[in-house]
Amino acid sequence: MTRPTLAVWKFASCDGCQLSLLDCEEELLAVAGAVDIAMFPEASSSMRPGPYTLSLVEGSISTPEHLEQIRTIRAQSRYLVTIGACATSGGIQALRNFADAGEYAAAVYARPDYLSTLATSTPIAEQVSVDFELRGCPINKAQLVEVINAFVNGRRPAVASHSVCTECKRSGTVCVMVAHGTPCLGPVTHAGCGALCPRHDRGCYGCYGPKETPTASLAAPLQKLGMQGDKLVRFYRSFNAWAPEFREESRAHETP
Amino acid sequence: MTTTRTIKVDYIARVEGEAALHITLDRDRVHRVELNIFEPPRFFEALLRGRHFTEAVDITSRICGICPIAYMMSAAHAMEDICGVKVDGPLRDLRRVLYCGEWIESHGLHVAMLHLPDFLGYPDAITMAKDHPDLVKDALRLKAVGNDLLRLLGGREIHPINVRVGGFYKLPTVAELKARRGELDWAMGATQRLLKLVAGLKAPDLRTAHEHFALRHADEYPLNEGRYASTDGVDIPIREYEQVLQEEHVAHSTALHSRRLGAANPPLACVGPAARIALNQDRLGPLARAALKEHGLEDAWRNPHRSIALRCVEILFALEESARIIDGYVAPDRPCFEVTPRAGTGYGCTEAPRGTCYHRYSIDEQGLITAAKIVPPTAVNQAAIEGDLRQFVSDRLDMPEDELRHGCEQVIRNFDPCISCSAHFLKLTVERVDGVAA
Structure with missing residues (x-):
C-alpha cells in the first residue's frame, strides 16, 4: 500500500507554524515514516507534484497571486487543513484591514508601486473550503501531530474546543x-x-x-x-x- | 556572437520564507544577479503605530517563527532605552540564557537539518537519516536542548510569552535551571562531534571582500549589548546605526537592501556568525575558542562556504555560556523592573542567529508608539548574497546548468537567510545568453 502524501504550504506568515513540524524532535522521524512528505520546501529540496492526501496550509491570503495558488492547492488536496492564526483568521497582518492599506505600504516602502499586495489579509476559508482549522499563534505541536494522525487515518481530530x-x-x-x-x-x-x-x-x-x-x-x-x-x-x-x-x-x- | 542564458530557481528550498533567484550570463561574464524575495509584505512598522509600547515585544516576535527572541529582545531593549531602565544582574543573565536557547535551536536546525544535506548529497535531513540515523537523531536532540531552554524561560519555543519590557513575567526556579545541566553537558559533547564532521567538509573556495558588522562588547561575546563595529573600523554606539547602514527599496525584492553610508565604493555589508567570529573570537568561551583553534577556523569567516562550521562554534559557545550562567545563578527578588513610559526615541540592537537585528521606536507620553523602524539581518545580507552569487557564477561560467543551480542554492543557504523576517524576498533564474536553453 502506498503511504499517504503530505504537503506543507506557506502564504503570508512567519513560518512558525510549519516550523512546529520540525520542532517535533521526538516524533519527526516517526511522522516521516507514516506519511510521505512530498512537498515541504522549508525542509526539503525534493518537491513532488500532487495530488496530495493532506495539505497543511500556513499563512493568510494577502497578494493577488495567493488567490490563484490556494485554488490550485485545494484542487490537488484530498484534505486541506489550515494551521495557525494567519491561515485561520488573517493573522497580525490583518490589522491593515482596519486601516488604509495604501498608507501602510507607503509608511514602510519607499516605492509602494514595486509591491503586489491586496488591501486585506484574510483567512484561507474565505477563498476555499477547509476541512479543519487548527488554531494558535503558533499552533501547539502535539495538536499538529494529532491532526496529521487523524486525517491520514480518516478520522476527525481530537482537539479540545473549550476555552x-x-x-x-x-x-x-x-x-x-x-x-x-x-x-x-x-x-x-x-x-x-x-x-x-x-x-x-x-x-x-x-x-x-x-x-x-x-x-x-x-x-x-x-x-x-x-x-x-x-x-x-x-x-x-x-x-x-x-x-x-x-x-x-x-x-x-x-x-x- | 554571444548569446545569453538564464539560470532560474523558482522556489529556494531549505530556507525560511519565499524567494527565487534570477541570473543572466553568457560565456564571458555574468550580466545580472537578482535575488527575488516574493515573501508577501506584512507592514509591521506601519501596524505597530498606535500600539502600546509594552506590546511591541509580542507583536514583533511574529516577524519570525525561527528567531522570535531576537525581535523580542531588540524591542525590549529599545523600549527600556526610551524609558531609562537598565535590566541588569540575574535578569540580564537569564535573558542571555534565553537568547542562547534560540541560537542552539536555530543554528542546530540550520546546520544539521537544512545545510548539511547539501554537503552530504541529500535533498533533506529525513532522507539523510536513512544513511546517518545517529547523526540526525543527535541533531534533533541538540535542537531540543535549545528549545527546552526557550520553553523554560519563555513558556514556549515559538513566540514565547514570558518576555516583557523590564524582564520576565515569571522566573524559573533555581532547581529547574540546574536540572538542565546534564543535557547541556551531553550537548557540548555532541556539538564537538558535529563540529569535527562539518569542519572537515570540502568547501568551495570563495574569498569575499565584505565588510562584516556585529556588536562588540567590552568583555562578552555579543548577544544583547555592545557597540556596533565592523571589520573596516566602524565603532559606534547603536543609536548611530542608521548613519552607517541605510535601507533602500529595489524593484525585485520586498526586502529592503542596506546601503553603506560614509564610504566611497563601500564593500557589501554582511552580518551573522561570520561577522561575529571575525570581530569577537577573543570573546568566545574557553570551549568554543579552543574548538575554533583546533579546527583552524580563525580565518574561516572570510569564506562564506565555511559558515556551517562557524554556526557550530557558536552553538558550542551558547551551550557553555548557558552552563556558566546556570552554575552561578542566584535568584533575584522580582521577575522584572518597573518601566514607566516617557516620550522619546530609543534603540535596540541585538544579535539574532542570522546577525544584527536593529529596532528604533518613538513613543509618546501615554506610551503609544508613534514610529517604528526594524532592520532584520537578512535584509542587510541580501546585497552580500547577490555579490557572492555573482562571484560564484563568474568563476564557473562553463559549469553545467544543474550543478550551477545547485551551487547557487548553496551560496544562498550559507547565509541561513530568514526571508519571512526580511520581507520586507528569493527565486533562482540563471539566464545564459549563449544559445543554451535553460
Missing part, C-alpha cells in the same frame, strides 16, 4: 483576573495552549482566537479593571483581530 479559562480551572491555575486584577481574554479564547499565559502570571492575550462564546460578556469585567475604549480595542485586535467575534467586539469599543 483557555477551562484549561486554567482544569490545571488548578489561580485566576489572574480574580486574584491579581490582570485583564485576561481566557474566558473567550479557544483552548490549545494549556493556559500558558495565566500559568506565567500574565493575562491571556487571545493568540488561539475566539471560542464560540458570547464574547461581549467579557467587556464589563474588563472595563472594571480599567480597560476602556482604545485599550479594549487593542486587546481584541491582535493576532486574531479579523476573526469575526474579535473583530465585532473591537469595533463595538471604537471611538467614532
Whole structure:
C-alpha cells in the first residue's frame, strides 16, 4: 500500500507554524515514516507534484497571486487543513484591514508601486473550503501531530474546543483576573495552549482566537479593571483581530 | 556572437520564507544577479503605530517563527532605552540564557537539518537519516536542548510569552535551571562531534571582500549589548546605526537592501556568525575558542562556504555560556523592573542567529508608539548574497546548468537567510545568453 502524501504550504506568515513540524524532535522521524512528505520546501529540496492526501496550509491570503495558488492547492488536496492564526483568521497582518492599506505600504516602502499586495489579509476559508482549522499563534505541536494522525487515518481530530479559562480551572491555575486584577481574554479564547499565559502570571492575550462564546460578556469585567475604549480595542485586535467575534467586539469599543 | 542564458530557481528550498533567484550570463561574464524575495509584505512598522509600547515585544516576535527572541529582545531593549531602565544582574543573565536557547535551536536546525544535506548529497535531513540515523537523531536532540531552554524561560519555543519590557513575567526556579545541566553537558559533547564532521567538509573556495558588522562588547561575546563595529573600523554606539547602514527599496525584492553610508565604493555589508567570529573570537568561551583553534577556523569567516562550521562554534559557545550562567545563578527578588513610559526615541540592537537585528521606536507620553523602524539581518545580507552569487557564477561560467543551480542554492543557504523576517524576498533564474536553453 502506498503511504499517504503530505504537503506543507506557506502564504503570508512567519513560518512558525510549519516550523512546529520540525520542532517535533521526538516524533519527526516517526511522522516521516507514516506519511510521505512530498512537498515541504522549508525542509526539503525534493518537491513532488500532487495530488496530495493532506495539505497543511500556513499563512493568510494577502497578494493577488495567493488567490490563484490556494485554488490550485485545494484542487490537488484530498484534505486541506489550515494551521495557525494567519491561515485561520488573517493573522497580525490583518490589522491593515482596519486601516488604509495604501498608507501602510507607503509608511514602510519607499516605492509602494514595486509591491503586489491586496488591501486585506484574510483567512484561507474565505477563498476555499477547509476541512479543519487548527488554531494558535503558533499552533501547539502535539495538536499538529494529532491532526496529521487523524486525517491520514480518516478520522476527525481530537482537539479540545473549550476555552483557555477551562484549561486554567482544569490545571488548578489561580485566576489572574480574580486574584491579581490582570485583564485576561481566557474566558473567550479557544483552548490549545494549556493556559500558558495565566500559568506565567500574565493575562491571556487571545493568540488561539475566539471560542464560540458570547464574547461581549467579557467587556464589563474588563472595563472594571480599567480597560476602556482604545485599550479594549487593542486587546481584541491582535493576532486574531479579523476573526469575526474579535473583530465585532473591537469595533463595538471604537471611538467614532 | 554571444548569446545569453538564464539560470532560474523558482522556489529556494531549505530556507525560511519565499524567494527565487534570477541570473543572466553568457560565456564571458555574468550580466545580472537578482535575488527575488516574493515573501508577501506584512507592514509591521506601519501596524505597530498606535500600539502600546509594552506590546511591541509580542507583536514583533511574529516577524519570525525561527528567531522570535531576537525581535523580542531588540524591542525590549529599545523600549527600556526610551524609558531609562537598565535590566541588569540575574535578569540580564537569564535573558542571555534565553537568547542562547534560540541560537542552539536555530543554528542546530540550520546546520544539521537544512545545510548539511547539501554537503552530504541529500535533498533533506529525513532522507539523510536513512544513511546517518545517529547523526540526525543527535541533531534533533541538540535542537531540543535549545528549545527546552526557550520553553523554560519563555513558556514556549515559538513566540514565547514570558518576555516583557523590564524582564520576565515569571522566573524559573533555581532547581529547574540546574536540572538542565546534564543535557547541556551531553550537548557540548555532541556539538564537538558535529563540529569535527562539518569542519572537515570540502568547501568551495570563495574569498569575499565584505565588510562584516556585529556588536562588540567590552568583555562578552555579543548577544544583547555592545557597540556596533565592523571589520573596516566602524565603532559606534547603536543609536548611530542608521548613519552607517541605510535601507533602500529595489524593484525585485520586498526586502529592503542596506546601503553603506560614509564610504566611497563601500564593500557589501554582511552580518551573522561570520561577522561575529571575525570581530569577537577573543570573546568566545574557553570551549568554543579552543574548538575554533583546533579546527583552524580563525580565518574561516572570510569564506562564506565555511559558515556551517562557524554556526557550530557558536552553538558550542551558547551551550557553555548557558552552563556558566546556570552554575552561578542566584535568584533575584522580582521577575522584572518597573518601566514607566516617557516620550522619546530609543534603540535596540541585538544579535539574532542570522546577525544584527536593529529596532528604533518613538513613543509618546501615554506610551503609544508613534514610529517604528526594524532592520532584520537578512535584509542587510541580501546585497552580500547577490555579490557572492555573482562571484560564484563568474568563476564557473562553463559549469553545467544543474550543478550551477545547485551551487547557487548553496551560496544562498550559507547565509541561513530568514526571508519571512526580511520581507520586507528569493527565486533562482540563471539566464545564459549563449544559445543554451535553460
